[in-house]
Amino acid sequence: MSSPLVFIDGDQGTTGLQIHERLRDRTDLKLATLPAAERKDPKRRSEAINACDIAILCLPDAAAREAVDAIINPAVRVIDASSAHRTLPDWTYGFPEMSPGQAERIANARRVTNPGCYPTGAIGLLRPLLHAGLIPGNYPVSIYAVSGYSGRGRAGVEEHEGPGAVDAPSYQLYGLELAHKHTPEIQQHAGLAQRPLFVPAYGAFRQGIVLTVPLELRLLAPSLDGATLHACLARHYAEAARVHVLPLHESRVLKHLDPQVLNGTDDMRLSVFANREHRQVLLSAVFDNLGKGAAGAAVQNLNLMLTH
Structure with missing residues (x-):
């Protein structure tokens, strides 16, 4: 079984850099980012997010919404570090210790919104x-x-x-x-x-x-x-x-x-x-x-x- 592909969209910001640093040496997953020349190319971003298993969005709110809207591959799962989706009912709130069963809900979720x-x-x-x-x-x-x-x-x-x-x-x-x-x-x-x-x-x-x-x-x-x-x-x-x-x-x-x-x-x-x-x-x-x-x-x- 191949390692899951994790795509970080927005890896140059404060949070994105930290996440990239934490994941870059792991052997249980493959890490993908876009080169600087392609980060603002909607076509390349769409291709990258639809080719991954899990996308981590480290973007401003509007850009995070655009990234989610660009997903057409139903297998893609998302962790959004922006505040764009934190109060929406169809997103799972990513605070595992918040309540009993929350960690399991996160584990099974397709869309997870990281807490502020x-x-x-x-x-x-x-x-x-x-x-x-x-x-x-x-x-x-x-x-x-x-x-x-x-x-x-x-x-x-x-x-x-x-x-x-x-x-x-x-x-x-x-x-x-x-x-x-x-x-x-x-x-x-x-x-x-x-x-x-x-x-x-x-x-x-x-x-x-x-x-x-x-x-x-x-x-x-x-x-x-x-x-x-x-x-x-x-x-x-x-x-x-x-x-x-x-x-x-x-x-x-x-x-x-x-x-x-x-x-x-x-x-x-x-x-x-x-x-x-x-x-x-x-x-x-x-x-x-x-x-x-x-x-x-x-x-x-x-x-x-x-x-x-």
């Missing part, structure tokens, strides 16, 4: 708690996140590592119109009944994310506390290889969260911080935006799909 980096953390924290009924769907959720500048793609890397890097800002809060494209994705896959408030930012470090969700326990069930929330998350991810819940005794002694602590890995660490006196809880997720937040997730999904 921020949604990976937000959904990872919120969905188990909503599913268990500990947080109601109409809770007014706020999400705050800081990502490394590579989250902006080439533009961010150039700004901080190019000739004008000395003038690069140390911190940028953005999405001030409160219409970030990740918000509908978070709402849908976390199971929220209403739109969360999402406030993202970039820091002057290359990669890594700290994402936090504050909770007011006075708005939840009287008996609810941080330990109950932690136990729910710990049960949900007990068998997960890539998502870990920090034990409460370790989170109690933490004084800060380093967004870069898991850089170079495909892991995500979830934590629960609680203040009993004030009945407030802070949920946090730390992970590499280029690892579990992008390329690592795509390769994880690819590996699942290669089993079927």
